[in-house]
Amino acid sequence: MQDRNHLAQVDTTHQVHIIENGLIDIPMLQILKPDGTLHEQAQEPDIDQETARKMYDTMEYIRVLDERMVGAQRQGRISFYLASTGEEAAAVGSAAALQPQDMIMSQYREQGALAYRGYTTSQFMNQMFSNQKDPNKGRQMPIHYGDKPLNFMTISSPLGTQIPQAAGYAYGQKMAGQDAVTICYFGEGAASEGDFHAGLNMAAVLKCPVIFFCRNNGYAISTPAEEQFAGDGIASRGLGYGVKTIRVDGNDPLAVYAATLKARELALEERCPILIEAMTYRLAAHSTSDDPTGYRSRDEEDKWRLKDPIQRMAKWLQHKGWYDEQANKTLVDETRKEVLSALKEAEKVPVNPIEDIVSDVYDKVPAHLQKQVDELKDHIEKYPKAYPKTAGRSK
Amino acid sequence: MQDRNHLAQVDTTHQVHIIENGLIDIPMLQILKPDGTLHEQAQEPDIDQETARKMYDTMEYIRVLDERMVGAQRQGRISFYLASTGEEAAAVGSAAALQPQDMIMSQYREQGALAYRGYTTSQFMNQMFSNQKDPNKGRQMPIHYGDKPLNFMTISSPLGTQIPQAAGYAYGQKMAGQDAVTICYFGEGAASEGDFHAGLNMAAVLKCPVIFFCRNNGYAISTPAEEQFAGDGIASRGLGYGVKTIRVDGNDPLAVYAATLKARELALEERCPILIEAMTYRLAAHSTSDDPTGYRSRDEEDKWRLKDPIQRMAKWLQHKGWYDEQANKTLVDETRKEVLSALKEAEKVPVNPIEDIVSDVYDKVPAHLQKQVDELKDHIEKYPKAYPKTAGRSK
Amino acid sequence: MAKMNLLQAINNALVTVMEEDERAMVFGEDVGHFGGVFRATSNLQEKFGKGRCFNTPLTEQGIIGFANGLASQGSVPIAEIQFADYIFPAFDQIVNETAKFRYRSGGQFSCGTLTIRTPYGGGIAGGLYHSQSPEAFFAHCPGLKIVVPRNPYQAKGLLLASIRDDNPVLFMEPKRLYRASVSDVPEEDYELPLGKADIVQEGSDITLLGWGAQIEILQQAADMALEDGVSCEIVDLRSISPWDAQTVAESVMKTGRLLINHEAPLTGGFASEIAATIQDQCFLYLEAPVARVCGLDTPYPLAHEKEYMPDQYKTYEAIKRTLKY
């Protein structure tokens, strides 16, 4: 046995030395100025026109999707929605820096990452209508997407649970010798959960190639960041775990892209976790169940509207000569139409037949569940009007 | 509503800036050199002879108690014991810096703090024999002390649970306007629990006058610190929570005393939490159920034996002219005798009568428990030999 | 008397207790200025200050850990868990700490002053993470009390009794009734007893037992059965732990039949405890097996929520089966 010395790195002092806030400065990477021009000292990430356009288009797409779905919820067509307005760059910029084989484990406000991977409007709609075309079989509330072919883990409502899971997933990727990482998204609110602590610490100790991507958008429902933590954001925690950490302007798509690219490279090369804190703002209500006027001012929101990531990227594209006004207008119009028609389509698709109420609890339906569903089917036959979604249908 | 800006303190950079290990240096406060003399740059804490002697005597006392109880366990007289050998200064030095009205919430290796408060040898024994004189009524394994008059919270085996509890306790003290703080002890292993994260973060946000005192003794049972965390000890986490933090040589009683004194002052003045990381080493086996030769070398232990806190303090007392060889010898001898006789005494004290099996589950014994204990009593009467501790006795 | 919905009745109880006892503190996620996502704690921060009504960081284990410490110190914490589905991160703090605090210390310390409020139950298109009824998980843990009100009047009286009771109480609020259930509620202070079931309707042929929002379902099923000439006794258990076996047994000895209804999955649900106890205590009185009308042994579904629910039709059918046995 080799001797261990947990004091090997520790210096000695002879005065009471207090470590406190402000001791380190964690600056935020910004590449684009709000006017879309590059900061003088900044280096433009190595990004081609196609990728840049795809990022931009995805952000526009998500903006439209969000807006329409909030509307659809107001009309009572879906039960719930949760928009990412103002935060599109965080999800899209990071997703663009990944490879398709990388696993995405998201919180719930990263529809941009999913869209970037190629999720279609119909797929979004099928999930939101819990219909039988949803690969999650209509089991969860709207916005809890999941798609195995796209390496996008099904979202779970309990906050923070995906953080240690992401460490484990990445460990598995490493052990299998894969050229892949896991990215794990979460909010600054979720970072208060015990699972955050467990996940970051385990990833650091067990050297898991995982990118922890925190969207610090200032709020957890009504709770402002200042009532969530007293340190310097979430980034300041990285040091405590021995996790390499980058803070980035979450409203700057290029900065997010550059940071995530670097993070992925480090994660793979050094087989280690990286923490990214993206500073952004939740311009949307928390969800369609929420009304932010109860806890923040219009004025505060307006200041952030000026930092709109889509505008910023549009201007940069213009500078580059990669912006196409007409194509963009078409995209927006087409998306609106597409959302509407996909919505109408999905609305009509029935939910899964009643047999599915007991499937996927176990790998196979065990005897006691078979009995329960058989009795249920008999019951539904007796009261077809009480169960209009499933009566008269069978697998 | 006033506008909030969670970016107010954040600087901007234009290069990918990575925060990583080594960025801050967290030195360890040491006042006494291993030879018991003061470091040149160090200031001797304001400590009178009586306090200094009490600290020293308590450490000696605990050393003897530990040694004897490990022996008693080997003889089969008690079922379990857990020694603090080598770590006495951490518990005693910190307890000495507190006031009696401060609440102590300990992990399990802080018998020194309890002894400093005045817990008697008989009290220790009554707990360890789970007899009817134990104020905890013999409900927990040996070493799970608790004493309300001494403001020493009953110890709980599940690790880390006392950390958020200490935040809450301290919040209550603050709201009640008390001139008191809470100290919360835990190991570097327990600091991996989610409850650690929750507790430190809540204490910081809710401004609780609590001292989080981590004994980093290099091991959690067999798990060395390097497999427990990858950051710079536990102190480096303080920054992440915005909690003022002090690292101290846990084998230097004066340094621990000075750090805790300062921490208490700050906690009360600023109504805020403080984290202290005491660097020490568990010279003892984890507990009497453990055998450290399975996971560490004798050689490694020996290096730490040289840093013995009791030796160090003895030398300092000698320098001060406060050391009394004879008194010390008497203390050790008397303690040995006292432990033996208290042990013999406690062994003879019966456990609580059977009625107590259902008490303290609720404030009053509810009907269903009354019925259960009544039936049990009838049963015991039928099989008195099977239940020798309680048969034939009643309240 | 005032007409109040269930949320207003809870808010009213909280105001009552905070006015009376300055050690009382209300906290949880979003409960501060915003008044909670369901608005049960509206205006408390304005009335009693930030020190006594506050947001916590987003950590259920922290909320209950903090509350345990606060209770052991002598304050009167009233902690909110935003949805009962999110109480599980606090499971260790509740089951190993809250519930065992008094016992392990021989009565020196306790969490007796603690009350945990949490909205539970389905029927709101919430899917598997906004619909759970976890009472049975806690009912297996000695040291806790568990209370569930069925309407605003019950809610205020039971919540006041829960907060003042010197034992930790898990107070589960049927969220689908939050706004839907309105009743006359006295504005003055009153308490309803813990550990006592309430006979909602007397009857002679079968005892229907439930709690919370399911009492309405039992009522509807009883009305259907009445058309067939079946007289149902409806009992609201109100306290799941400790539960009032005596009232239930007396009712069953009278009717000879028992049906228990709850939303949580059948297996290991609290109906199993009731059935096990009653088959023992009333063995010679039972004319048919104790019937359980419960959720399926699956997570709570979304698309098939209606089908999953132990609704009035399933209850009515089970009444008929039990009577025909």
Add this chain to the structure above:
Amino acid sequence: MAKMNLLQAINNALVTVMEEDERAMVFGEDVGHFGGVFRATSNLQEKFGKGRCFNTPLTEQGIIGFANGLASQGSVPIAEIQFADYIFPAFDQIVNETAKFRYRSGGQFSCGTLTIRTPYGGGIAGGLYHSQSPEAFFAHCPGLKIVVPRNPYQAKGLLLASIRDDNPVLFMEPKRLYRASVSDVPEEDYELPLGKADIVQEGSDITLLGWGAQIEILQQAADMALEDGVSCEIVDLRSISPWDAQTVAESVMKTGRLLINHEAPLTGGFASEIAATIQDQCFLYLEAPVARVCGLDTPYPLAHEKEYMPDQYKTYEAIKRTLKY
């Protein structure tokens, strides 16, 4: 065949599966070089390397969270929780995540490859935090399997089946048998079926049902009853979830009487589910109420451990009462 104690049988099963499947990984607190506080994982790190057998930081919620991710990725995690009393910080990860992973994703992702091993139960002077039997908390959660072996032979066969079963399994090891129970165990690979109870002894007057270390207690009580001329059938449930109601019901239809024994507190313990189901399925066959001989509704005591235990004397008395009913 070799003589093995329960720990050796478990170690042997782990070696078997790690040799066969390189995706299999064993981890938890102190399980690495040290081989676990009970030494169930001895030598695995030496044999299979630090990548596949490793210590984790001290965080149960992290261990299971990590394991869930690893399982969903396709690895075969075998996670150890040092004592079942410390499984509660992982309750959320188990109940809301492990158990619901497959369901919520429509079968796209799952934790089917996960096995959680944990020592449980009392009788070792462990007091309230080293003695708990938490099976009933998990039995109320659809999506998990729960398995408990009664001896080394069962342990190896059931553990191999649990690891290979494509569902998450909570494998609970009766720690008081770790070294005390020794039996012949085949060195080669074999599996015992999940979800199937095992008739340990045939009999005609009463069915005694239990699992794990309590099977020995049932055997002792049966021997006492035999002196009175009472013939007991002893059934080891083996799987708590899903449980084999059919075998139990068939036995009860034959004997007309059922007694269930477990160490966990009576109220809401798994015996309640069994009693509730059997009184329903065997109503007309039962000659006496289903009897439950269980722990008291208190935390697990230390000084009064003997008195708390549902031991052979209490079981024997309950057999007599049931026969005399």
